[in-house]
Amino acid sequence: MAGKLSTTFILRKLHQITGIVPLGIFFGVHMFTNAKAMNGPDVFNKAVEDIHHLPFLLLIEIFGIFLPLAYHSIYGIFITAEARNNVSKYSYGRNWLYFFQRVSGIFLFVFLLFHLLHFRWGLFSAFGLTDIAVAGNADRAFAIVASDFQNAGILIFYVLGVFTTAWHLGYGIYLFAVDWGLVIGEKAQRAALAVCAALAFGLFAAGANAAFSFVRPCGLMPEFLCEQQSESVPAIRSEEF
Numbered sequence: 001m002a003g004k005l006s007t008t009f010i011l012r013k014l015h016q017i018t019g020i021v022p023l024g025i026f027f028g029v030h031m032f033t034n035a036k037a038m039n040g041p042d043v044f045n046k047a048v049e050d051i052h053h054l055p056f057l058l059l060i061e062i063f064g065i066f067l068p069l070a071y072h073s074i075y076g077i078f079i080t081a082e083a084r085n086n087v088s089k090y091s092y093g094r095n096w097l098y099f100f101q102r103v104s105g106i107f108l109f110v111f112l113l114f115h116l117l118h119f120r121w122g123l124f125s126a127f128g129l130t131d132i133a134v135a136g137n138a139d140r141a142f143a144i145v146a147s148d149f150q151n152a153g154i155l156i157f158y159v160l161g162v163f164t165t166a167w168h169l170g171y172g173i174y175l176f177a178v179d180w181g182l183v184i185g186e187k188a189q190r191a192a193l194a195v196c197a198a199l200a201f202g203l204f205a206a207g208a209n210a211a212f213s214f215v216r217p218c219g220l221m222p223e224f225l226c227e228q229q230s231e232s233v234p235a236i237r238s239e240e241f
């Protein structure tokens, strides 16, 4: 029994740590790279190309992204299936947040599966989407994403994906801080929640603006803040690939 408990304990802690350290850091870096789309196709393509030239890229991807993501997602679904949902019994704000943490995890599983299969491996060319992977095509990275984001449904799906990831990470950091005894007491926990919500909002704002930058110069920001001004993002059609 004690052995079983400690295995569960370790798996749980590993689930928290994989969510924050490799995946949280990756998400922040990824939104920062995407934000470069504000400054136009050349700047974004150069940023993607720089990533493609990182030394040990395949090892970084496998051990820093794919394995932690697979573990975090699969064990997360297992925890969700086991968790008893208190929302209908006690409708306290925290119970709703706890419930949303699980629902957002399930949505993210679907979103990330689609996102990776499509942009990383060039699959899912239905609904007029491109069938070209961004990996290995850095010179066309902006054009590939912009072509897909002409479809309003896909753009909205991505903005929702960014929102859900940002909230899932922000609230995950809060839960981690409480669970590890880093914030004790009602007042400290309320302050920690506010900080985590602000972090989530910042990541969401950067990511959502990046998404809109593929359909409008500078995204949702005023154009004087960006290098690429006045001319609109060129319309990209699939025949151009």
Ligand code: HEM
Pocket: 027, 030, 034, 048, 051, 061, 065, 069, 112, 115, 116, 119, 120, 134, 135, 136, 141, 145, 158, 161, 162, 165, 207, 208, 210, 211
């Ligand atoms: C504005 C929204 C987003 C855009 C435009 C976007 C764009 C891209 C592109 C173009 C790639 C392929 C990169 C390459 O192969 O060189 C990629 C990969 C990836 N994206 Fe996103 N993404 C967005 C949101 C997200 C979100 C919310 C997550 C959640 C964590 C995410 C996770 C990933 C992962 C895990 C990879 C694979 C990284 C790799 O293989 O190195 N993306 N994304």
